[in-house]
Amino acid sequence: MLYHIKFLKVPTPTKDGYKSVLTLSNDLGDALFHGSADIGIEVGKRRSKVTWSPGDRSVTVITPPGPTFRATVLSSRDELYPDQPARFLDLYAQAVNGKFPPKSIRKFDSIPLTIKEDTGNSIARHVWDAGVTLAHTLTKHRIYNITGKDSSQQVRILELGAGCGIVGLAVEKHLGGQGSLILSDLEEARECAEESIALNNSQASFMALDWAEEDVKLRDLDLIIVADCTYNMDMYETLVACLERLLDANPSAKVVIGHKMRNEQESDFFDMLEQRLKVEEDLTESVGVEVRVVVAKKKE
Numbered sequence: 001m002l003y004h005i006k007f008l009k010v011p012t013p014t015k016d017g018y019k020s021v022l023t024l025s026n027d028l029g030d031a032l033f034h035g036s037a038d039i040g041i042e043v044g045k046r047r048s049k050v051t052w053s054p055g056d057r058s059v060t061v062i063t064p065p066g067p068t069f070r071a072t073v074l075s076s077r078d079e080l081y082p083d084q085p086a087r088f089l090d091l092y093a094q095a096v097n098g099k100f101p102p103k104s105i106r107k108f109d110s111i112p113l114t115i116k117e118d119t120g121n122s123i124a125r126h127v128w129d130a131g132v133t134l135a136h137t138l139t140k141h142r143i144y145n146i147t148g149k150d151s152s153q154q155v156r157i158l159e160l161g162a163g164c165g166i167v168g169l170a171v172e173k174h175l176g177g178q179g180s181l182i183l184s185d186l187e188e189a190r191e192c193a194e195e196s197i198a199l200n201n202s203q204a205s206f207m208a209l210d211w212a213e214e215d216v217k218l219r220d221l222d223l224i225i226v227a228d229c230t231y232n233m234d235m236y237e238t239l240v241a242c243l244e245r246l247l248d249a250n251p252s253a254k255v256v257i258g259h260k261m262r263n264e265q266e267s268d269f270f271d272m273l274e275q276r277l278k279v280e281e282d283l284t285e286s287v288g289v290e291v292r293v294v295v296a297k298k299k300e
Contacts, residue, residue, distance in 0.1 A: 001026070001084060002129055002288030003033045005071045005091040007119040008058050010100040011043075018043070018065050020100075022050075023058045024073075024088070026289075027129045028262070032057060033086060035078030042070040049074070069093040069100065087288035089127070105199075108132075111139055111170045116195040124163050124185060125192040128228035131163070133291035134258030135170035138225075143171055146254050146281075146295055147222050156180045156222045160211070160242070161229035165193045167258070168225055169200055182218070184209035211235070211242040221250040227258035230269045239269075240276050247277070247298035254280075257294045270294060 006029070009021035024033035037052040039059065044066030050059050063069070073088040092105035106115045106127050113135070118125040138146075149155050155175055159168035162183035172179035181204035183193045193206045209216065224246055229239065243255055255277065259266065273279065273296060281295040 001033075001081070002087050002089070002132065004089045004127070005039070005073065007091065007093070007102075007104055010093060010102055010104075010119060011061075011063065011069050011095075012100070013065065014062075017062045020061045020063070020069065021058050022061060022071055022091070024052055024056075027127070027260075033076075033078070034080060035076055035086065037076040037088075038074045040070075040072050040074045042068070042072075044068060054079075065098075067095050069095075089132070103195075106166075108135070108170070111135060111173065113166065113170050113173060114196070114199040115164045115166050115169070116192060116199060117164050118192065124161075124189040127164055127166055128260070129289045130258035130260040130291045131166040131227040133260075133285050133287045133289065134225070134227045134256070134293060135167045136287045137258075137285045137291075137293055138167065138171050138256065139174040143174065143223070146256060149222065151178065154178050154180060154222075156220055157225060158182045158184060158218060158221050158223070158246070159225040159227075160209070160239075161185055161226060162193055162206075163189050163228070165196045165204070167227045169196060169202055169204065171223075171225070172202060172204055173200060181205075182207050186210065211238045213242075214245070216242070216245060216249075218246060219249055221246065221253045224250075224253055224255045226255065228260070230257065230259045230266060231262065233265060233268065236269045236272055240272050243273075243296075244276060244298075251298050253297070255294075255296045257292075257296070259292045259294070260289060261292060 011018040011020040039050050041048045043063040071091040102119045162185045165183040168181050172181040184207045187208045277296040278299045279296045
């Protein structure tokens with residue numbers, strides 16, 4: 001299982017020091033870690049530790065003031081699932097003019113990548129499990145197998161529903177100077193995406209894109225990425241139709257979709273996809289949580 005260290009309350013000054021409230025939960029926040037864990041806290045150069053116990057819903061942390069905050073799970077034990085070791089995403093934050101904004105930073109050493117996300121309940125501005133897994137999958141040289149390109153060729157990428165941009169930015173970084181990336185989403189995701197672009201010194205651009213737009217003038221794409229976008233059944237037709245239009249304009253492009261199953265009815269999306277596109281691969285990848293990865297192209 002993959003768990004996220006999350007702020008329920010960012011570090012805030014009190015008479016006793018800076019107070020923050022943390023939780024250990026899944027990406028959606030509807031399942032808490034039910035084991036025990038030691039959480040290391042770093043504020044500037046100062047280090048401390050708090051304990052998460054079975055049944056906890058949150059832990060309160062009091063620290064001295066400092067410019068940065070980091071929380072990482074040092075050790076954990078889950079007696080209910082001893083054969084399924086939990087994985088945890090570390091939590092980082094940085095003060096701005098002495099105050100911590102309602103944002104957290106995720107760092108992925110194995111990619112490497114830095115992503116900024118909101119601490120609130122926004123769907124568009126969070127890191128989700130399918131994106132984490134798909135980012136790891138595509139950066140294990142899978143990108144060349146999928147696109148048919150080699151390391152000397154430019155790969156032009158569009159991510160739909162990019163949110164914070166974790167997958168697209170991971171792929172662009174993996175490709176070095178050979179990746180050209182557009183992150184697309186609704187306008188509300190622009191700030192989060194552009195902050196992540198800046199944190200990674202990326203040359204990517206953000207494009208406000210509604211899947212229902214009929215006239216999307218995007219050409220010369222090699223790869224279209226979709227992660228964590230296949231949960232709203234009312235949008236299935238709109239998303240598949242958008243993919244069809246993009247593939248009509250880019251007939252040699254490939255589509256890669258990452259989906260963490262949360263409801264059996266979500267398989268309806270993939271049934272629709274198979275009717276309208278040609279599915280080349282349908283496999284399961286795991287980085288602490290199982291994610292369905294589908295590769296498709298224009299149906300001939």
